[in-house]
Amino acid sequence: MNNNIRNIIILLIIGLFISQTGFSQSKKTLERKRRKTQKEIAYTNKLLKETKKSQKNSYNQLVILNNKINKRKELISTIKSEIELLTQRINENEEVVKSLQNDINDLKKEYAKMIYYAYKMRNNYDKLIFILASRDINQAYKRFIYLQEYTEYRKKQVKAIIETQKILESKILELKKSKEQKTELIKAQQTETVSLTIEKSEQNKVLESLKQKERTLLKKLQKKEREAAKLKAQIQKIIAEEARKARANKKATKKSKKGYSLTPEEKIISDNFGANKGRLPWPVKRGIITGKYGKHEHPVLKGIMVMNNGVNISTTQNSVARAVFKGKVTSIINLSATNKAVMIRHGNYFTVYTNLKSVYVAVGDNVKAKQDIGLIYTDKDDGNKTVVQFQIWKGGVKLNPELWLAKHH
Numbered sequence: 001m002n003n004n005i006r007n008i009i010i011l012l013i014i015g016l017f018i019s020q021t022g023f024s025q026s027k028k029t030l031e032r033k034r035r036k037t038q039k040e041i042a043y044t045n046k047l048l049k050e051t052k053k054s055q056k057n058s059y060n061q062l063v064i065l066n067n068k069i070n071k072r073k074e075l076i077s078t079i080k081s082e083i084e085l086l087t088q089r090i091n092e093n094e095e096v097v098k099s100l101q102n103d104i105n106d107l108k109k110e111y112a113k114m115i116y117y118a119y120k121m122r123n124n125y126d127k128l129i130f131i132l133a134s135r136d137i138n139q140a141y142k143r144f145i146y147l148q149e150y151t152e153y154r155k156k157q158v159k160a161i162i163e164t165q166k167i168l169e170s171k172i173l174e175l176k177k178s179k180e181q182k183t184e185l186i187k188a189q190q191t192e193t194v195s196l197t198i199e200k201s202e203q204n205k206v207l208e209s210l211k212q213k214e215r216t217l218l219k220k221l222q223k224k225e226r227e228a229a230k231l232k233a234q235i236q237k238i239i240a241e242e243a244r245k246a247r248a249n250k251k252a253t254k255k256s257k258k259g260y261s262l263t264p265e266e267k268i269i270s271d272n273f274g275a276n277k278g279r280l281p282w283p284v285k286r287g288i289i290t291g292k293y294g295k296h297e298h299p300v301l302k303g304i305m306v307m308n309n310g311v312n313i314s315t316t317q318n319s320v321a322r323a324v325f326k327g328k329v330t331s332i333i334n335l336s337a338t339n340k341a342v343m344i345r346h347g348n349y350f351t352v353y354t355n356l357k358s359v360y361v362a363v364g365d366n367v368k369a370k371q372d373i374g375l376i377y378t379d380k381d382d383g384n385k386t387v388v389q390f391q392i393w394k395g396g397v398k399l400n401p402e403l404w405l406a407k408h409h
Contacts, residue, residue, distance in 0.1 A: 023089050030082045036408070037075040044068040044288060046234055047314055051383035057209040058383030059217060060145045060161060062299060063290045064314060065203050072196045079189045093175040100168040104161060172404075210300045217300055220382075225306075227335050232293045235352060238331045239396050242350075262347055270347020274324050280324045280404050281370055283353055283390045287315035290387065293400040310352065310391030311401045320372045321353045321388045324405075329365045329373075352391040 044067055051061040210217065247261045262270060290403055291312025298304040327346035341354040344367060356374035361367060379385040392399040 001321070002198075021083070026085055027082070027204050030078055030085065033083065034078045035073065037071055037078060040288060041068060041071050041075065043286060044071060046316065047288070048151055050068050050317060051385070056383075057206045058385070059210060059220075059300065060314075060379070060383035060385035060387075062206045062210060063205070064288075066299060067201065067290050067314075069196065069199050069203060072192060072199060076192050076196065077191060079192065080187055082184050083182060083189065086178050086185065088368060090182065091180050093171050093178065095174060097168060097171050100164060100171065104164050108161060137304065150165065152230040157300060172381055207300065214301060218304075221298065221301065221304070222305065227339065228307070231333065231335060231341060231354060234331075234392070235343065235350070235393065236396060238352060239393060242330060242345060243395070246348075266347045269325075269327065270346075270349060271361060273327075273349045276325065277404050279406050281322075282313070282405055283321050283351075283388055284313055284315045284319055284376070285322070287319070287388075289315040289402060290314040291389070293402055308389075309398055310354075310389050312387050312389050314385070314387050316375065317378045317386050318386060319376050319386055319388075321356060321374050321376055323367045323369060323371045323373055324351055324390075325349075326366070326368050327351070329361050329363050329367060332363060334360075340374065342373050343391055344373075348395055350393040352389075354389040354391070355387055 014079065044064060047064050048061065050070065051058055051064060186384050246266075263359065279407070289311050293308055293311050295305050295307050298306050323344055323346075325346050327344040329342060330345045330350070331343040332340060335354070338357055339354065340356045340359050341352055342356060342359055342361060344351050344353075353373060355377050357377040359374040361371075361373050376386050376388045379387075390401050392401045392404055
């Protein structure tokens with residue numbers, strides 16, 4: 001029976017430790033996600049503040065507001081997951097507390113019986129009589145051993161009660177903290193829900209205001225599409241020319257009639273670039289993606305699809321674009337007086353940075369990762385929009401930059 005009690009306590013402690021470890025890891029993951037989203041919302045508020053300086057609703061304001069609403073929904077979902085996790089933990093702890101209380105009651109009842117028995121055998125004379133009353137020497141020896149084991153068992157029983165009581169007190173304290181945290185999270189969820197309602201109302205107002213300017217928006221969109229088509233054609237032409245030069249390079253280790261022939265150094269850069277998918281630094285120190293890669297429906301012009309060959313990253317005024325990896329500047333493209341693009345080669349990969357007001361590098365320059373390459377243009381007529389359009393190509397194939405950039409920056 002001694003071993004059973006000890007084993008039960010050991011198993012209980014191990015079980016609680018494993019459960020606590022899993023819970024703590026899940027809780028920390030959700031807390032990190034909540035803090036990250038809160039920081040993103042705070043940064044989005046900073047961008048929105050800049051858009052409102054123009055004193056008029058803008059397409060850029062709507063785009064950033066849409067991003068903020070999506071982040072707010074994500075935050076509410078994360079808080080909801082935290083509440084569900086805590087609720088599950090509270091229920092588990094309530095069951096553990098109930099079980100521990102039952103265990104302590106059983107241990108105390110059993111101990112009370114032992115105290116009663118010990119009372120009857122309260123002095124050494126009674127114990128001696130108990131041994132001397134044996135039928136033979138074997139029974140006397142067994143009774144002597146029994147009394148020793150019984151005394152030791154009483155000590156272990158007391159220890160078991162104390163240890164179980166400590167675990168119970170610990171779980172009650174944890175239960176109290178969990179309930180307090182749950183109350184705080186419910187309040188936070190309610191606050192975020194109110195904020196979401198306000199933001200959706202603001203979104204509707206901006207949207208209705210912009211719908212009255214559909215003709216102007218359509219003209220701007222058509223201009224952007226022409227610039228995008230021009231840029232794409234120039235990128236493809238530059239990539240084809242770079243491929244031709246690479247094939248003609250006598251230092252190339254691999255000759256090819258099509259595609260690229262890379263020098264040993266270029267191959268190392270290309271392989272390293274490819275190995276860093278999902279870990280590349282962002283082309284700005286701080287920003288949010290407000291234009292996804294690929295084809296999407298225009299948020300204002302119903303039935304109009306827009307194509308993005310990269311991602312649009314919104315940032316603050318006077319921000320600079322920076323190289324995401326070491327490479328060589330292959331071209332600087334002038335799309336307009338305020339829209340320049342820098343193209344950098346990384347082996348058989350290319351990165352493109354568009355919407356630069358001024359450029360800090362020249363064709364042929366070797367650049368390092370995170371090196372500043374140009375000042376991003378701020379459009380005063382579109383809610384002080386400061387956006388860099390970022391593209392990644394592998395040979396003549398477009399890639400989704402969002403899959404290549406690090407999750408945190």
